[in-house]
Amino acid sequence: NAGVTQTPKFQVLKTGQSMTLQCAQDMNHNSMYWYRQDPGMGLRLIYYSASEGTTDKGEVPNGYNVSRLNKREFSLRLESAAPSQTSVYFCASKGTGVLLSGYTFGSGTRLTVV
Amino acid sequence: AQSVAQPEDQVNVAEGNPLTVKCTYSVSGNPYLFWYVQYPNRGLQFLLKYITGDNLVKGSYGFEAEFNKSQTSFHLKKPSALVSDSALYFCAVRVLRDDKIIFGKGTRLHILP
Secondary structure, three states: OOOEEEEOOEEEEOOOOOEEEEEEEOOOOOEEEEEEEEOOOEEEEEEEEOOOOOOEEOOOOOOOEEEEOOOOEEEEEEOOOOHHHOEEEEEEEEOOOHHHOOEEEOOOEEEEEO | OOEEEOOOOEEEEEOOOOEEEOOEEEOOOOEEEEEEEEOOOOOEEEEEEEOOOOOEEEOHHHOEEEEEOOOOEEEEEEOOOOHHHOEEEEEEEEEOOOOOOEEOOOEEEEEEO
8 A cells, every 4th residue: 555654663672772763655755754742742843854865853853863765765763762762753754736735644653762 | 933732632522413623823824734633553644634715624534624814723623423533633734835744732532422
């Protein structure tokens, strides 16, 4: 099925460990995004990429890095995980143009840092 | 600064009754407005959007939303609620010149059988 694929779905890390969350979309969308979702906080933008080769910080970028590997893939890296990064992470993509102005979301990665 | 407010953390409605989930926004420029729904352990699913034109927008699963420019609101409505409508609902806004969408904090909708 066309859409946004995130891996892994679940992950438990120890404090200080590193990991990369993977995201890929097959809709030929230019823009890709990483959000985190925490209870009572809604979705907060971590980083986004408006096009291949570009990335920009969102609302809560500290402790994260991203790579827009190609048009399809946008990865999120935690270099040294902290308990405050326990969250559900969503990747999203968006096409261009008025009729394609909404997001398509992946199913999420539930990350626990102990 | 752009912002979206969902003033209710939770809304309870009896099955068969009409429902409203409130959303207000603050942006400079013309807004694009969205509603998304999230079922347990799932990603967000698009419900409907307002870009321009008719202030009443119809979307998926019988939902609709009314854009009110003077009140800067975009409330989600449904004439007759179903138990299966129970979920977390997010309002979101995008300004045309900006490539980002800002989400509200979400409203949990409980439909009581």
